Amino acid sequence: MTQRICCIGAGYVGGPTMAVIADRCPQIHVQVVDINQARIDAWNDADLSKLPVYEPGLDVVVGRSRGRNLSFSTDVSAAIAAADMVFISVNTPTKTKGLGAGQASDLRWVEACAREVAQAATGHTIVVEKSTLPVRTAAAIKTILEAAGDGEDQRTFSVLSNPEFLAEGTAIRDLEAPDRVLIGGDDPASIDTLAAIYAHWVPQRQILRTNLWSSELSKLTANAFLAQRISSINSIAAFCEVSGADVREVARAIGTDSRIGPKFLNAGPGFGGSCFQKDILNLVYLCRHFGLPEVADYWESVVALNTWQQHRIARLVVEKLFGTVTGKRLAILGFAFKADTNDTREAPAIRICRDLLEEGAQLAIHDPKVAVQQMARDLQQKAEPQEDALSGTGSWAEACTVEEAVTGADAVLVLTEWQEYRTLNWMSLAPRMRKPAWVFDARAITDHEQVRAAGLTLWCVGDGDV
Template identity: 75%
Template sequence: MAVIADRCPGIQVTVVDLNAERIAAWNDPDLSQLPVYEPELDAVVGRARGQNLHFTTAVEEAIAAADMVFISVNTPTKTRGLGAGQASDLRWVEASARTVAQAARGHTIVVEKSTLPVRTAEVIQTILSAATGDGNGCSFSVLSNPEFLAEGTAIPDLEAPDRVLIGGDDPAAIAALAAIYGQWVPAERILTTNLWSSELSKLTANAFLAQRISSINSIAAVCEATGADVREVAKAIGADSRIGAKFLQAGPGFGGSCFQKDILNLVYLYRHYGLEEVAAYWEQVVTLNTWQQQRIARLVVTRLFGTVSGKRIGVLGFAFKADTNDTRESPAIRICRDLLEEGAILQILDPKVEEGQITAGLVQPAGGGEGSWLPVADVHQAASGADALLLLTEWQAFAQIDWPAVAAVMRQPAWLFDTRAKADGAAARAAGLNVWTVGEGSG
């Protein structure tokens, strides 16, 4: 919404939320205090806020004044009941649709922006149609406009998108939304489909990207066993124009708010339609991702003489990827939990993730391990007294570590476990550390 406001000065954009604290943070004069960290976002918000970008808790008033409403709420995986563990929880989508139905005036275009299961638009249409029959003069058109941005590069992804996808069956509504994007996106990059194809395209895009991550991580494991180097393999296969070089970086597995959730939703969809073999195929992508994280934790324990109980391990990075403060489904969570279960003392450093987020991620079930953790302010503190450093997020700062100084405060023999191939492994070895890098075989 900030980018739309920035690129379309003639359009008034109002972001609403029931959470007053969050809205206050978006309105904070100090742009460094925005509730979401994203490179360049502060500048975009700073240019538009107070001009044609507004943040408020006055939900009904904003809907009543709107010609177009974007539903952009969370759609987590259900934790109980029908479809638990796979199906999406649509309670907030339904609640939003009901609020729109009650508050809207005149004709309103309702746009699905959340990542949703196929045919969710049918639910929204049914709720809105009930309001139309109340004789209040309201009418609605429903569109699907899934978002394909990546966290960490969201602003450039929005300013120069590969494509904008709009699904719907009302040509006038499609044209109205396309005209907004058309103020900065070339017409040939604005694609239109029916509603169901648009909803499925978002799930499929995320599934394909996640599949590539699990695939290259499976190759990394055999590289370590045989003496090959996964980076050399990735470069060779990425040079094939049919494959391409993107999403071929081996690591601790995928995280974030979408990949696992969307694949599991596809699995649920396939099983609903009796496509068990296809469901099992996509489910294996998630299974392999979990295996990679468990493999890394086991490897750390094995290399540290089979036990990490009472040993200090410096953890470099907790966000699921660099240039974001998002920790949802971060690989660091499962890996750190496994090490805590083994009794490790974790010294965790992340330049953008707050202590409260780490606490929430590492809450262990009753009867969890005897390990503990503490936040630290820099790499030197993370390494102090540690038997190992475990690099989990590819922050640029971790490529520029003073390894002699770090090695001097570690307990020897000390290890660097680099799950992102981000650190200077040669410099770490020269400083006296043992080094394991994901996908790098010892021959």
Template identity: 55%
Template sequence: MIIRKIACIGAGYVGGPTMSVIAQKNPNIQVTVVDLNQERIDAWNDSDLINLPIYEPGLDAVVAEARGRNLFFSTDVNKAIDEADMIFISVNTPTKTYGKGKGQAADLKYIELCARQIASISKSDKIVVEKSTLPVRTAEALKNILENTGNGVNFNILSNPEFLAEGTAIADLHNPDRVLIGGEDAESINALVSLYEAWVPKERILRTNLWSSELAKLVANAFLAQRVSSINAISELCEVTGANVDEVSRAIGQDSRIGAKFLKSSVGFGGSCFQKDILNLVYIARSYNLKEVADYWEQVIILNDHQKSRFAEKIIQTMYNTVNGKKIAFLGWAFKKDTNDTRESPAMYVADHLLDEEASIVVYDPKVSAEQIYRDLDSLGTRSIEENRRLLKVFNDPLDMIQDAHAIAVLTEWDEFRGYDWKLIKNKMKRPSFVFDGRGLLDSSLMNSLNFTYYSIGSNVK
């Protein structure tokens, strides 16, 4: 089976970068990324590449190489489906906010809409690839929809989950640990394998059945999140015993059976995947009456929520049990460095907690817009829109923001924060000057030498 044209439905954090690299590495295959959001598509087609809708290091260069040659971004979904030999589904699968499974199960309405649209438009055989993160057995539902509402064409379903880390997505795509392809039809699997073999060594391309592939994505994210919550649980123990969590992490990370990755304590994990996928895993386990399994994984989320509220409470307690009217400067809003993604960012929850105490918060993030920050805060529904704008202000200059601040809270580990002139910052702040390092980013010796009251997660306040 020869693939000449590919369509990808969904131009978000997964579809855009993934298809850009596939197009870059397969110049003879036409790749069209479609989305109904005209503003997003316009941004992908931005002539100077400055306003791409996603910030990822290296993405602009990949898009520049392939766009207009064999990579296209469009809102004409029907045309892309009709012409494609292979269709990737890369739409959002958020956690349900209604009905059965509310707060845990994945909402598959966009997946079903895609399937019905593919079925109604297709006049030739298609390979349909699940790229979105989906519950196990979703391919079965997809196949039923495609076979029963289509035009008599043959659809083969494959699962090809993404394992990208935002901030390193392009590097991950160029040099993946593995590419996972699950399916039943050997010819369709080989067609998808051939795309990746353009740059990925054969031994890194894993073939499984559909159900193993669908479940593996959820499990991978659950295991990574579990490590974050595990070290964060130890960070609290370190604070009360006098141990240092960084030293503990280094000691256990030297064990080859454990490894050093994802053992950095922090204010908590965020992003679109970890919490959503674990909640989905919990829901699936409960639906099969696996209570102990569900309770085990749910604890990862409980600990993560605890870490965010614990950090906010530490700020309040250290600042003499009141932050009312005090100016607290947030460095960072994105859920991690090198991305403009703010989904489930710890910053918004810490801010929400402090705003409940009538703190005056100012925010600077090098890649997140003021509009996005306010959208995030408003989405929590804790206060009115007017109240959020009264209590929280967004700045474009970190030094202007810090003027007369009582405290600084580091919420994202942007490299630029480490290189600031902290002596100058100290002179701009009120005394005593507090720094709460939610990412363990700053040099504690420097902070203490400048007489900051400095707190880093997993160590005592000094």
């Protein structure tokens, strides 16, 4: 029976996942470790509103378990040595240089974790891949661990794949009531050990067992299929805009088909987050590596259309504002890649804002959860006012309120579907703007009648009537 779990990586997956396991399994001590001292300090902060990951409900779950059977530390080796089971939940970004640059996953941190486990583990240790990994990564981890177990200390290892299927913004709900838990491996006893942990709150019929390679590929495939739906509906949205159709009506019509279903049919500025693009590009790389260029081209087109959608929205803003945004103030509402998270990785707002900055726009960016320092890192430009608005150099600044953002603005761009943006009082906001003023609703969440009644011109994604 598992008594101590160590999770390497205190990010968006490791932190929430381990918090829920600790909450549901009070008899198991769960320790989350990370080499980032500031991140661990934030997890240990007495003020639960300062957790490094914003996720609805996470503060409550952490509050129940932290100090009881959930702890956070930077002492990685000690946590591994004490653990019966070690989860690897570190970042696997796309490589930026070398073999496979731009598509293959950078596995340096996964390998470093495997070597750390190989050095520090004691007795029999079950190593669980939680990070999203290329197919057959487990083989590399096994090789490293087996080399460490060849000595006289009788250490043994089992490697399992247990991919996460979380949606940011609903991660706690997804963890507490998952569609399925997937465990891949070739050691039935180890699979049963991990399954027994989830069985404390997940019905056995929803705990799926596969081999290692099927489990690793299932994660990539799930994200690829979901992203494909988003790119598909966005392609139809563009056609709706030029044909007079309404993409929401089209989505409702096709979504009632039981073979298709209604989920992931909301047109918008495209997908973001840490997984979709990275995982598809990984799949593209693997398909080319194994001699399947046509399959690779198909999945690569999903990413290409997503990028095109974001550039298209930025170009459309420029075209509607008399062909130039140089010196014009544009209010950006939403910077996170989706509502209910502070995650900005691959956020559509980044590419759209960069395009507008390149055109010389003056951006006022508001987001209820994203810190200004994160915006600066993503935009690769410091926040600072532009003294000469007509210089042609784009600039941006944080707006603490929506009212501050729209004051003096020529246009408002709604880029994240935060609840507070759905209920904006456009009658009070419109007088603050410079006329003629536009609202570009890239999420289709505004009150269209109120926007028009306030004297603003509206563009809404996928609506051919506006």
